[in-house]
Amino acid sequence: MKIGIAFDLRSDFQPDPGAPLDRLEEYDSRETVDAIAAALAAAGHEPRLLGGGRRFLEAVLRDPPELVFNIAEGWGTRSREAHVPAVCEMLGIPFTHSDPLTLALTLDKPLTKRVVASHGIATAPFFVAERAEDLRGAPLPAFPLFVKPAAEGSSMGVRRSSRVTDAAALEAEVARCLRDYRQPALIEGFLPGVEFTVGVVGNGASREVLGVMEIEPLTSKRDEFVYGLETKRDYLAQVAYHVPPRSISAAERAAVERVALDAFSALGCRDLARFDIRLDAAGVPNFIEVNPLPGLSPVSGDVVILSKKNGWTYERLVNRVVDEAAVRQNLPRTMRQCAGAGV
Numbered sequence: 001m002k003i004g005i006a007f008d009l010r011s012d013f014q015p016d017p018g019a020p021l022d023r024l025e026e027y028d029s030r031e032t033v034d035a036i037a038a039a040l041a042a043a044g045h046e047p048r049l050l051g052g053g054r055r056f057l058e059a060v061l062r063d064p065p066e067l068v069f070n071i072a073e074g075w076g077t078r079s080r081e082a083h084v085p086a087v088c089e090m091l092g093i094p095f096t097h098s099d100p101l102t103l104a105l106t107l108d109k110p111l112t113k114r115v116v117a118s119h120g121i122a123t124a125p126f127f128v129a130e131r132a133e134d135l136r137g138a139p140l141p142a143f144p145l146f147v148k149p150a151a152e153g154s155s156m157g158v159r160r161s162s163r164v165t166d167a168a169a170l171e172a173e174v175a176r177c178l179r180d181y182r183q184p185a186l187i188e189g190f191l192p193g194v195e196f197t198v199g200v201v202g203n204g205a206s207r208e209v210l211g212v213m214e215i216e217p218l219t220s221k222r223d224e225f226v227y228g229l230e231t232k233r234d235y236l237a238q239v240a241y242h243v244p245p246r247s248i249s250a251a252e253r254a255a256v257e258r259v260a261l262d263a264f265s266a267l268g269c270r271d272l273a274r275f276d277i278r279l280d281a282a283g284v285p286n287f288i289e290v291n292p293l294p295g296l297s298p299v300s301g302d303v304v305i306l307s308k309k310n311g312w313t314y315e316r317l318v319n320r321v322v323d324e325a326a327v328r329q330n331l332p333r334t335m336r337q338c339a340g341a342g343v
């Protein structure tokens with residue numbers, strides 16, 4: 001298959017003066033794109049690098065591929081991850097991963113939490129502050145709390161200081177979100193238990209758990225642990241990864257997997273997604289957030305690390321995503337019409 005890879009490189013952007021140090025954290029490196037291209041070529045596909053933004057648009061208008069392998073994060077707004085898939089939908093080009101609706105929804109963490117909560121999935125109680133004044137008399141969960149930008153990923157804005165234990169620290173963290181990330185602050189009850197990241201691959205009823213990885217803090221106490229920017233940039237020294245998880249029973253692991261599978265369905269995810277889940281004080285697994293375009297760095301991508309620990313090669317992971325997308329989109333047009341999809 002002729003597969004075009006849609007991506008945004010860190011080197012494609014210039015952060016504004018005064019932007020926080022993680023402003024470009026979500027974007028990919030050329031090594032990741034080259035690794036995906038090599039994995040596709042190894043399976044007999046013909047990969048082509050499309051890039052993102054206007055470059056992507058011009059490339060697909062000129063010469064549309066048979067499939068877009070999408071890891072483009074987009075630029076600018078909370079809907080940015082939906083830009084490439086929306087264009088693909090408009091032009092009728094099949095693409096991997098979730099559709100624009102899911103990608104736009106899930107970058108907004110409060111909206112996503114409302115949807116998963118409405119499906120009966122546990123998620124920490126929360127409040128959204130759009131302005132510093134919103135804290136006055138706000139119905140906040142009890143301390144400790146956790147403060148992060150409402151619509152970011154890749155640890156942008158998440159620091160050790162995001163866990164706050166008093167009103168002064170809370171105000172300071174909310175002010176940091178509003179000032180540095182120019183968006184509302186999501187304030188959640190802090191989940192003090194074991195943390196996991198869970199990969200889910202597939203579609204519909206045949207979606208399956210790729211692996212559950214426990215993230216063990218090596219340099220901080222479990223109930224103060226934050227898997228944020230400082231930790232992720234120094235992950236070899238600060239955390240240990242365990243697949244399968246080693247601090248929970250088989251029944252507890254099944255409950256963690258259930259959260260990931262249920263959230264995958266509730267949010268309409270497709271092909272591949274990674275879920276961050278953490279136990280609350282009572283040991284109940286809570287949904288933290290989902291990454292429907294999980295990082296595919298062959299070295300440091302969490303979903304890559306966890307699938308490797310489960311015996312999957314990088315080639316197998318990348319091409320499984322392609323196969324899932326191909327099966328999903330190869331329905332004959334008439335069948336889609338019969339199913340009432342309005343095509």
Ligand SMILES: Nc1ncnc2c1ncn2[C@@H]1O[C@H](COP(=O)(O)OP(=O)(O)OP(=O)(O)O)[C@@H](O)[C@H]1O
Binds near residue numbers: 156189192228276278
């Ligand atoms: N409510 C919470 N309680 C406890 N820890 C939390 C909470 N929310 C976030 N964290 C910690 O902060 C980390 C990063 O938060 P989150 O996953 O929301 O950010 P992200 O930037 O979207 O992550 P990613 O790098 O996976 O895209 C979590 O992995 C977890 O360690």
Ligand SMILES: [Mg+2]
Binds near residue numbers: 155276289
């Ligand atoms: Mg996360």
